Amino acid sequence: MEKVTIKDIARMCNVSIATVSRALNNSNKGVGQKTKDHILTVIKELNYSPSGIARGMVNGNTGLIGLVLPDIRNPFFAELARGVEDYCTKTHYNCLLCNTDSKPEKEQAYISFFQKRMVSGVIFTAQNSKVRNENLYGFKKSHIPFCLVEYYCNALSDVPAVYFKNKKGARLIVELLIKNNHKNIAFIGGPSSTQNAIDRFEGYKEALAFHNIPFNKKLTIAADYSYVGGYNAIKALFARNISFTAVFTANDLMGYGAMEYIHKKGKKIPDDYSLVGFDNISFPAVFQPVITSVEIPAYRFGKLAAKKVIHCIEKKEVIPLIDVIEPVIVDKGSIKKI
């Protein structure tokens, strides 16, 4: 079976390719019902399907969305990707997977690829940084619609984006500790170069201030959002010889790392220490130690981002619409009332 083109259909129907094209794009104008029906029948018979690439060539829309993220193996991004893909499929778009391992070179390589006009739009996820700001600023010049996900940059404030209320989320979960009578609350933060780490730290401080609990810098430490980082951070806190009854880690992964060290010390959660995190990652139910956390609806993130880009593509206008997602606390019992 050779590949059948619009020409073949035209020949078999004794019409011009223009007429076939009209029938195909069911513009009810410009083609008689009879001819149209006949053409459609022949198309079905020959199992003809118009070349998307030729179409893209003509109208400059390939129907492809580039999805840039650090690593699809991270469950958060997998969930986000599903949100993107589900919305894309519904609107007849398709989704290009672009793992960057958070490396600016890889990101730039993808950006260059996008500029070859293979994609109609782009969704971009990364921690903000100076070099990224510049890369993205360069990309803007290509006039391909794109949407930022949790990426903070003032110079890109006219780009559609989806954000999470990190500060509020942190404040809420720390307040939950306070409501359970905790006052000495340790904080293990993310890398201070990233905006969401800063915001979560702010939220922590805000909650303390609001409840008239003095901020103690000795109770805080910055780590790198990794499992091992959390493990080492809590170890360092203990070495400081300060007392605390609860720990707030700026993400769950560090939380689980901290938990491992706490267990190693022969202590228990929540009996000896209360522990709360951020992200609300989940595991099969048999794994018992779980952390009360701030849920970030990754799927919704992806869906909203996709919606935005596709809107920009179709309406051919780039309104800098910003969505801000509200945090939700998920209580999993890792807080003890004292």
Place this chain on the structure above:
Amino acid sequence: MEKVTIKDIARMCNVSIATVSRALNNSNKGVGQKTKDHILTVIKELNYSPSGIARGMVNGNTGLIGLVLPDIRNPFFAELARGVEDYCTKTHYNCLLCNTDSKPEKEQAYISFFQKRMVSGVIFTAQNSKVRNENLYGFKKSHIPFCLVEYYCNALSDVPAVYFKNKKGARLIVELLIKNNHKNIAFIGGPSSTQNAIDRFEGYKEALAFHNIPFNKKLTIAADYSYVGGYNAIKALFARNISFTAVFTANDLMGYGAMEYIHKKGKKIPDDYSLVGFDNISFPAVFQPVITSVEIPAYRFGKLAAKKVIHCIEKKEVIPLIDVIEPVIVDKGSIKKI
């Protein structure tokens, strides 16, 4: 900044577009070094990048690989996807994410999309079934190179594929139980409609036979590869009032489900029951109960599959090369010597 095309470059360099094209594709033949250098300089200045879609139009290769899988949120497929993407990137291909939720309609929708010739090749993952066989057989007619991953179908034996030695893996892990003096080994299998479930069951029986342990059908039960399925299956086995000292679940997820029930009964692993699984899924170290398992190198799967499709695309030949991956046992201490 308007989008700059090959014409603009040609005009600015006072050459024809053909010359620009030659300079671009660094065919050192057909263009003088001087002109070439000049053209390349202008290209850089204008930040020109040739349209991939126009190129695809001409030479019929879009450089896109469709990756069809059930759900990217499943860590196994995320790992596989990384294998695919890393190899693709290295060879200047890009990877289209296609989640199907194992629904034939979704698969078929993607297959139809592929037939629009937007992709140069396809990697297809799914459990075999009659309707899929037919869909794939239909897809073969479009002459787009594709590679099957753990998909069993005799009628597609001339299609490149990557397989795993399921039977051998099952045999090895059951033999490990036997070496630890277990004789009454329960088996919780996958859905009997799928080839890998059948193969793992075969491996189990083979190991018993080889060690002269009589096969007892009462010790075996089929489930659905899900967490809850494993939970219910072990419950059903206990209800049969037969005795066993070890359990082999045909995948880890069922294994963890079974573990939950065993814990609920107040029993421990491996003290009261030894437990082994398949897939070797992993979690942060703080989660203590882990299952000795057969590792399936998902990343390698993806990499090999990508290598195969891309080979077919570039060489324009479809050699039905089959890769078969060897199993590796990962001991995590869930077996007790008795």
Place this chain on the structure above:
DNA sequence: GTGAAAGCGCTAACAT
């Protein structure tokens, strides 16, 4: 209602 023809941006014969 339908056809002819231009053109989307590029590559590859074929000329010169």
Place this chain on the structure above:
DNA sequence: ATGTTAGCGCTTTCAC
């Protein structure tokens, strides 16, 4: 070494 030209498969004026 470089230019000219014919497509690739489609959409979209512009005629008729």
